[in-house]
Amino acid sequence: xxxxxxxxLLSDLSHFSGAARLRELLAGDPAVRVRCSPDGRHLLLLxxxxxxxxxxxxxxxxxxxxxxxxxxxxxxxxxxxxxxPWPVRPALVLVWESGLTEVWGAGVGPGWRLLWSTELCPGGxxxxxxxxxxxxxxxxxxxxxxGAEGCLGPPPAFSYCVCVRTLEPSGEAGTxxxxxxILLHHCPSFGLLASRKDLFLVPTATTWPGMSHILLIxxxxxxxxxVVAPWLGLSHSKSLNPGRGDTWDFRTLLRGLPxxxxxxxxxxVHTWAxxxxxxxxLDFRGTVxxxxxxxxxxxxGTLQEAPVGLAGSAxxxxxxxxxxxxxxxxxxxxxxxxGQLLERKVLSTDRVHLLAPPAPGTEDEEELxxxxxxxxxSALGLFRIGWKAPQGLEVPSAEDLVFEEACEYYQRRSLRGxxxxxxxxxxxxxxxxxxxxxxxxxxxxxxSALLTTLRAELRDYRALDQLKAHLVAGDDEEAGWTELAEHxxxxxxxxxxxxxxxxxxxxxxxxxxxxAWGAILRALQLQPDRNGRLxxxxxxxxxxxxxxxxxxxxxxxxxxxxxxxxxxxCLCRLExxxxxxxxxxxxxQGGPGWGAGGPGLPLYxxxxxxxxxxxxxxxxxxxxxxxxxxxxxxxxxxxxxxxxKEQWERALEAGLALGPSxxxxxSEIFKLLLAEFARHRRLDAYLPLLCRLxxxxxxxxxxxxxxxxxxxxxxxPPTPFPEPGTEPPLTVGLLRALLEQTxxxxxxxxxxxxxYEDILWDPGTPPPTPxxxxxxxxxxxxxxxxxxxxxxxxxxxxxDTG
Numbered sequence: 001x002x003x004x005x006x007x008x009l010l011s012d013l014s015h016f017s018g019a020a021r022l023r024e025l026l027a028g029d030p031a032v033r034v035r036c037s038p039d040g041r042h043l044l045l046l047x048x049x050x051x052x053x054x055x056x057x058x059x060x061x062x063x064x065x066x067x068x069x070x071x072x073x074x075x076x077x078x079x080x081x082x083x084x085p086w087p088v089r090p091a092l093v094l095v096w097e098s099g100l101t102e103v104w105g106a107g108v109g110p111g112w113r114l115l116w117s118t119e120l121c122p123g124g125x126x127x128x129x130x131x132x133x134x135x136x137x138x139x140x141x142x143x144x145x146x147g148a149e150g151c152l153g154p155p156p157a158f159s160y161c162v163c164v165r166t167l168e169p170s171g172e173a174g175t176x177x178x179x180x181x182i183l184l185h186h187c188p189s190f191g192l193l194a195s196r197k198d199l200f201l202v203p204t205a206t207t208w209p210g211m212s213h214i215l216l217i218x219x220x221x222x223x224x225x226x227v228v229a230p231w232l233g234l235s236h237s238k239s240l241n242p243g244r245g246d247t248w249d250f251r252t253l254l255r256g257l258p259x260x261x262x263x264x265x266x267x268x269v270h271t272w273a274x275x276x277x278x279x280x281x282l283d284f285r286g287t288v289x290x291x292x293x294x295x296x297x298x299x300x301g302t303l304q305e306a307p308v309g310l311a312g313s314a315x316x317x318x319x320x321x322x323x324x325x326x327x328x329x330x331x332x333x334x335x336x337x338x339g340q341l342l343e344r345k346v347l348s349t350d351r352v353h354l355l356a357p358p359a360p361g362t363e364d365e366e367e368l369x370x371x372x373x374x375x376x377x378s379a380l381g382l383f384r385i386g387w388k389a390p391q392g393l394e395v396p397s398a399e400d401l402v403f404e405e406a407c408e409y410y411q412r413r414s415l416r417g418x419x420x421x422x423x424x425x426x427x428x429x430x431x432x433x434x435x436x437x438x439x440x441x442x443x444x445x446x447x448s449a450l451l452t453t454l455r456a457e458l459r460d461y462r463a464l465d466q467l468k469a470h471l472v473a474g475d476d477e478e479a480g481w482t483e484l485a486e487h488x489x490x491x492x493x494x495x496x497x498x499x500x501x502x503x504x505x506x507x508x509x510x511x512x513x514x515x516a517w518g519a520i521l522r523a524l525q526l527q528p529d530r531n532g533r534l535x536x537x538x539x540x541x542x543x544x545x546x547x548x549x550x551x552x553x554x555x556x557x558x559x560x561x562x563x564x565x566x567x568x569x570c571l572c573r574l575e576x577x578x579x580x581x582x583x584x585x586x587x588x589q590g591g592p593g594w595g596a597g598g599p600g601l602p603l604y605x606x607x608x609x610x611x612x613x614x615x616x617x618x619x620x621x622x623x624x625x626x627x628x629x630x631x632x633x634x635x636x637x638x639x640x641x642x643x644x645k646e647q648w649e650r651a652l653e654a655g656l657a658l659g660p661s662x663x664x665x666x667s668e669i670f671k672l673l674l675a676e677f678a679r680h681r682r683l684d685a686y687l688p689l690l691c692r693l694x695x696x697x698x699x700x701x702x703x704x705x706x707x708x709x710x711x712x713x714x715x716x717p718p719t720p721f722p723e724p725g726t727e728p729p730l731t732v733g734l735l736r737a738l739l740e741q742t743x744x745x746x747x748x749x750x751x752x753x754x755x756y757e758d759i760l761w762d763p764g765t766p767p768p769t770p771x772x773x774x775x776x777x778x779x780x781x782x783x784x785x786x787x788x789x790x791x792x793x794x795x796x797x798x799x800d801t802g
Contacts, residue, residue: 007345012381016043016059018066025057026351027379030313034353034377037083042090043377049077049097056081058092058112067092067104067112082133084167084175091175093138093167095120095131101138103175118177120163129160130204134194137220138177139164141190141201157208158251161185162192162201164242181242183218183225187250190216195274197221198293202272202279212266214254217279217293226295227257230267230281234259235295270307273316273354277336280316280323282307288316288323288334301339303332315354317374324374324385326352331385353377399438406434412498482515489519497545503560513570520567526585534578534585543589547603561610564603568610572621580624583607587630604629627654632665639669643676652689667695671706678710678730687734691741700742707735 013019025045035044045057053070055077071077084091092104099121104112131140166178188211190201201216217226223241236257240246273280278292286306291297315326323334329350333342355375376383403422411420492505509516525537571579604625611617626638642651655669670693677683
């Protein structure tokens with residue numbers, strides 16, 4: 001059914017102090033500037049300089065007095081005014097063009113009083129042209145005269161600078177103002193607009209035409225500035241953190257950003273509006289665009305009517321994915337996602353102001369969250385615009401919603417083809433969890449018992465809510481985001497990691513990988529031992545969730561990684577040296593169907609897939625994963641890579657690291673390295689390790705046959721000594737250690753099985769000496785061959801007969 005936009009009257013302004021003057025200013029001056037205090041209880045109306053008195057009015061809802069001030073002719077009125085987000089008491093900052101700044105506060109007694117005043121430009125010679133107060137800071141853009149910065153001045157178009165001072169609450173003084181820090185100098189004139197998170201520096205009518213197509217987005221919490229050219233589709237990010245002393249010369253900044261100085265038409269914008277989603281801008285064709293904080297620009301939609309000139313009033317705002325635009329006396333509601341016109345209303349006045357949403361945790365903010373919508377202020381009253389369900393639409397009860405959600409959950413986990421129904425869950429005793437929750441919602445459980453059951457959950461939710469409030473206020477933002485990411489990862493690990501939950505977990509790891517990995521460390525209880533390995537004391541259910549979620553040959557949907565691949569990817573980015581120990585630990589934890597011992601891909605191959613395609617992976621990580629996989633094929637592949645790199649010692653150690661349960665794999669590694677030993681002499685230095693790797697059941701004959709297979713072919717007859725520069729041949733001396741190793745288990749009994757057994761099994765003592773007798777005289781006639789011998793028969797046992 002189609003939703004209906006409604007306008008609901010919240011107040012006719014009679015509850016505000018100075019109601020008559022409030023209605024008069026709202027109805028009489030279309031250029032009046034309206035601001036609302038963070039708690040929604042105070043309204044500020046500021047008329048532009050030169051307007052008739054009063055120029056300033058602060059009205060309070062309920063008990064309290066208004067603040068009304070007027071400045072006579074010849075005395076300038078404030079350039080701008082802001083409420084400060086202090087929760088204890090309302091505070092107001094007034095800033096003049098001269099740099100004079102006053103802080104007013106509503107004290108314990110009735111009325112407002114001036115707390116203190118100061119000068120933003122104490123040296124004189126400067127003029128404030130724009131000011132904003134984003135999240136505890138005062139930022140202004142001032143025009144400086146030549147020589148104001150102690151050097152020759154820049155051209156008039158670049159004679160401005162943007163400065164910032166911190167604002168901190170301080171007892172009776174209301175607030176303290178920090179020292180001045182220059183964010184940008186030598187820049188053109190900028191207008192300043194602040195949202196809860198970012199400050200937008202936008203071009204104005206006085207901005208130099210060559211720079212009027214550029215705007216800047218400063219994010220104090222992130223410490224960076226984004227330079228954006230919306231119509232060019234370009235954006236560049238630079239560091240800008242006042243806490244570290246960062247500052248930029250605007251001209252130097254642009255010189256380092258290619259493409260931004262291309263000739264381009266200026267931004268012809270009728271109305272700017274900062275929102276939590278980014279900066280909305282309405283051009284003179286009626287098109288509304290959104291510039292997001294990361295620099296991206298997208299069109300939101302086009303209004304039915306376009307603004308006519310600069311005189312027409314316009315206001316923009318967002319709520320619940322809806323864009324609200326008040327143009328004159330017409331209100332249009334557009335869908336932020338599709339740009340479709342949802343509703344168009346004609347109002348009874350053309351002087352309507354959209355108020356910024358209240359700060360989180362305030363009473364008005366809770367009311368708007370309940371009803372959903374924005375607040376509109378006019379002389380007729382304060383209204384809320386939101387969506388209303390049509391008549392006849394039945395809202396399901398909480399009990400029905402419990403069984404419907406449980407039905408979808410159990411259906412996803414069920415293996416049977418029959419469809420589960422809510423009625424079956426109501427009456428089947430198998431499904432106890434939804435019945436217990438339904439009984440709680442029906443009031444069958446006493447409040448005290450329910451509070452006892454939910455106390456831990458309520459404490460966690462309260463801590464989480466306080467953390468979010470600190471983040472919104474900008475207090476210790478980096479630590480807050482880290483803690484929030486840890487909470488979110490811990491929560492998602494308690495859910496079924498499919499679909500939206502898995503996609504959200506991927507998003508958290510991409511945005512805050514360090515905090516997300518810290519949460520995983522605690523969930524898996526990972527600790528390194530002295531040997532460089534990881535240990536885990538996590539229950540099997542947690543590991544089952546980590547290792548599951550993939551099947552052989554199936555790609556992750558839409559680039560969403562399963563949890564195991566997500567953790568491997570995170571480790572590659574943060575601590576690559578811990579990836580192999582983590583995969584080894586995961587292989588030890590795997591159970592049937594978990595992804596480690598099931599029919600899917602082995603875990604080492606899933607980890608390798610995260611490293612990228614072959615040829616682009618880190619070789620060191622790939623080797624460690626292959627060696628630690630325990631798979632014969634993977635270990636042989638790793639040893640082969642080590643052999644190609646001639647890392648002989650590491651290849652031998654990989655084989656020696658295998659236990660007695662892998663004799664075949666050790667034997668294959670030995671044969672692979674023995675072939676290299678036969679081909680060249682670069683393994684000779686590691687011969688003791690090769691001997692230790694030799695299989696004990698290998699016979700000498702088998703060893704020699706293996707060597708003979710891999711010996712290089714001899715093209716020429718062997719020589720006693722190798723030619724200079726050639727590879728020395730394999731010698732018997734080198735083989736002796738290996739041949740001894742093949743018989744290290746003891747000499748076999750029975751007949752000799754090999755021609756070399758007698759050599760190998762030499763008992764170590766020489767044979768007995770034969771008995772000595774008289775020397776027999778040899779006769780030459782008995783041995784006619786002796787006559788042919790040379791006459792000098794030294795060393796021969798022959799006597800002379802002549």
